[in-house]
Amino acid sequence: MIHQNKKIMKFMPNLKTKKVMPLISIAAALLLGSFALVSNVNAEASLDKLKATLEGQIDLMKPELETKVKGLSTDTKMSMMAILAMHNRYSDKATLRQVMLEVLQDYQGIVMGIMTDSSEMAADSARRLANHRIPVGGLLPYLGLENINDERLSLLESFNDTVEGNSIKLAKAADAGDMAKAANLLAPITSGCVACHDVFRSKPGVSELLK
Numbered sequence: 001m002i003h004q005n006k007k008i009m010k011f012m013p014n015l016k017t018k019k020v021m022p023l024i025s026i027a028a029a030l031l032l033g034s035f036a037l038v039s040n041v042n043a044e045a046s047l048d049k050l051k052a053t054l055e056g057q058i059d060l061m062k063p064e065l066e067t068k069v070k071g072l073s074t075d076t077k078m079s080m081m082a083i084l085a086m087h088n089r090y091s092d093k094a095t096l097r098q099v100m101l102e103v104l105q106d107y108q109g110i111v112m113g114i115m116t117d118s119s120e121m122a123a124d125s126a127r128r129l130a131n132h133r134i135p136v137g138g139l140l141p142y143l144g145l146e147n148i149n150d151e152r153l154s155l156l157e158s159f160n161d162t163v164e165g166n167s168i169k170l171a172k173a174a175d176a177g178d179m180a181k182a183a184n185l186l187a188p189i190t191s192g193c194v195a196c197h198d199v200f201r202s203k204p205g206v207s208e209l210l211k
């Protein structure tokens with residue numbers, strides 16, 4: 001557990017351990033089917049909400065996906081939990097494509113903010129991007145069954161660090177009026193988008209009707 005907690009803190013350096021760890025422990029306990037970890041945790045509405053969200057995601061999965069998800073390693077499950085815990089906008093209808101288009105819009109909002117020297121526009125867009133909506137059923141149903149394994153999903157950790165971590169840094173740079181620094185952070189964010197697409201997405205919109 002200590003090792004796993006460290007791993008999670010790597011994701012979430014900005015979050016206070018006291019507030020977050022019970023949440024992660026509950027979430028992990030839930031996912032791992034061990035309720036031993038939950039004993040010393042205060043019952044809080046937010047924990048119940050996360051628990052319900054997770055159970056809801058798994059409930060929505062078809063058996064072939066559910067089986068694969070349950071077969072993932074503890075490390076992978078902890079990584080997934082850490083990513084989920086960084087977000088608090090869960091949708092019960094949005095697809096990942098719809099979420100990605102919102103992400104693109106926020107990305108463009110960042111660029112517009114930088115170009116118009118609007119620190120507020122850049123910072124707000126960056127924070128929305130970092131806390132993008134989670135699509136219905138979570139991320140996993142959209143990644144393809146062939147990607148639901150420990151090797152592939154271990155990559156999500158670095159994509160998340162790159163995109164969301166740098167978006168939060170960018171928001172802080174914009175808050176401080178440092179648009180040069182904000183502009184420099186666009187490159188790593190963009191690399192994170194592209195890296196994730198390379199692994200988890202094929203070329204969008206390809207026609208089956210072309211030879």
Ligand code: HEC
Nearest residue numbers: 096097100103104107142159163192193196197200201204
């Ligand atoms: C966790 C991995 C991941 C990251 C990080 C990621 N994407 Fe995506 N993105 C995907 C996947 C998977 C799809 C394909 C979804 C589908 O077709 O169901 C996608 C699709 C898209 C699409 C096409 C939507 C469509 O209608 O076909 C856009 C645009 C997009 N992403 C933008 C971005 C931007 C901008 C970023 C970075 C700020 C980003 N993505 C970061 C995984 C990711």
